Amino acid sequence: MWLSLFLLLLPPASSTISLRDLQGRFATPDYPQGYPNDMSQTWEIKVPSGYGIQLSFTYIDIEPSANCAYDNVQIQADEALYPPSCGSWTGDWKKFHFPREYHTSGNWMRVTFRSDFSNEERYTGFSAYYTAVDVNECEESNPCSHFCNNHIGGFLCTCRPGYVLQENQRLCGVRCSGEIFTRFKGLITSPNYPEHYAENSKCHYTIRIEQGFQIMLNFTSHFNIERDAFGQCTADVLKITSGQKEYGPFCGNRAPVIRDHLSNVVEIHFSTNGEGEGTGWKIMYSSTAKQCPVEILEHNVLQPKNSDYDYKDSVRVRCESGYELHDNVRNQYIDSAMVHCQKDGTWNSSWYSCRPVDCGNPMALRNGKRNVTSTVYQFLNTYSCDEPYYKLEGNAIFECAATADWVAVGTSDGTLPNCKPVCGRTAISDDTGRVFGGKPARLGYFPWQVRLRTYDGKVGGGALVSDGWILTAAHLFDGSRQTTVHGGIVNLQGLSPEKALPVEDAFLHPNYRPQADGSEPNFEHDVALVKLRARAKLGANLSPVCLPAAGETSPLRAGRLGYITGWGKTEVRDRPIFLQYAEVPVVGMDKCRGLDYRGKRPRFTDNMVCAGQPGTDSCQGDSGGPFVLRDLRHPSRHVVRGIVSFGPQQCGSYGVYTHVGRYLAWIVKTMREHGSWEDEETRA
């Protein structure tokens, strides 16, 4: 007893063997001989971190005892001390309770063998080997908050998009720190707001505006920060500091209210735990700095275009289309200007203005008027013609466009309208009479009537058919081609020079032949046009007669009445002073054929019209003058259907007139080919 007590007090001989290789073998002392009594042997295995250890016993033979109290082998690893083991391998592992293999996830293992002072039999101990094995850390404990990637000897954490790996290399959080807000007004929200905020994040925001201004914070009502089980703000926390003032911690579902004006610097801290259980918060901050108005000048265009502008903001000012930026100090137009929002909430823009573009005076319209109240952008000019002698053709209303051009309203067309002469107007009512057997006309009855006098002294009439052309008879020019013309008169006495219509040229029908002495009269194609040197100004006393419509070439219906006019011979005077007029009917050509033409036989054709009645006729000196009929479709208009051409020796029954409708094509063509005047710009 004493001895045993003594022996128990004696510590067994002990030693430690360090194993550092990736694999190795070890066995009890003297193996495969019997192990010594009273000993303790420890093997300490260490492999590089990131590896685990697999330990296998290949053979084992240790004195069995209750609870393996006498001799045993004991394993310590992963902070666990396994129960001591003993017993023998009999070649059948199933009968042996000793685990053959151990695995650790840590990189360290300690194996201790102990024997007591006496062995009743001889036991050989054990033999074992170990290898370092890779540990799948990801499967074992998932150390990463998002994704874990195992590799031999370690693992790597990665994060979902939008997250970054934090310093500990395991947790994923969002990058939400360091942001500094320097504008005088703004919006700050938790990451991902109003979706769930990120877990494992520490967010820090700073608002720093210019000194002297104060910051106001305003939480929007949607507020949601996770609380702990006791309703305390320990899970996720929002804290706000400004100078000495501190607000928070805030959590829960009710948005905090901060009524104070804070200093010019505010810090916002928001930290979240591993869960990210909340949808966060939103702060709209404002400041005591005055904002500048969003409109700087009337009609301006700002760049950038913001919904508000704060002190120190700069913006480029231009003017909207149709306006130009004017520098009132330098008194010049500029493309744009940079202006700044000042401390008092105004822009330094007082010397600029957007002025509407000026189209200048619209072009004058011949025989018409402009009517404009202003010549700047979007103002209108309405053209009107001198009614009722001219009628407007084309666009009447023009607008000053952004391009500084006058354009027809709603188009980009700058083509001016035309004031076209109104034809066929007469002041006559039913006051009829006769030329040969006629009555004196009043001014305005036959405003188209003109008087011709050729340079060799021949006199006749003509009819204005536009403001620049006179229709007359070709035979008047048998002698001289040159002629003077007077219009707008009825009284030949004291003809004033301003009633003269200067002539540019005379155009005779190409098939007309002058009357040759001695041969039979041939007044075929007795038609001519006289072009005036300038367009005549039309009015009540001078305005054109209408030309027939195209295709009015058939013989005129007998019985139709028309007016003849002229200063030709009357029953009482060879040269009357006043223009005479009479109404005569169209008659059949046989009436004209049956008269005496000094015994000669003139040629009669379909290009002629016979008109007159006993007692009423045209006569010498009326040649070239018109025979006008009322336009059946427009009864207020008169159309020239005949030209006084020739007649029998004795006036007073019937006369022959050129059938104007047969020459319309030549008339129109001649007027068009020669129808431009030097002082006029040619228009399309």
Ligand code: ARG
């Ligand atoms: N050839 C004449 C002249 O030169 C016109 C004669 C008209 N005669 C007549 N009976 N209608 O004036």
